[in-house]
Amino acid sequence: MSQVILIIAIIFGSVTVTTLGCVWMGTSYYAKKRGLTKGASQREIEALQQKLARVQEEVVNLRKEVKRLITIAKGGVE
Known part of the structure; x- marks a missing residue:
């Protein structure tokens, strides 16, 4: 049972890190693009x-x- 919980925690953590990374990259790209085009x-x-x-x-x-x-x-x- 503890192995299943560990696997679920690893999967959940991986999905969370991937999602946060994508959001961070998207917002930094938008900010960089906006900053260069709008002064x-x-x-x-x-x-x-x-x-x-x-x-x-x-x-x-x-x-x-x-x-x-x-x-x-x-x-x-x-």
Whole structure:
């Protein structure tokens, strides 16, 4: 009998955790989506702009490196 109760408790706990997880993910997604479309905070926008600037710098650096490697591969001098 105690094994049946334990199995039922495990099943109930699993269903509860799964349900709460789905609700949490749905509400956080909605809040994130709503925040970005209806005016995200200035701090978040600035952080995104900084990340974008860093990515752009990385792209420029990667292009330079690829050009350098192509030159070396063709037998040119660096």
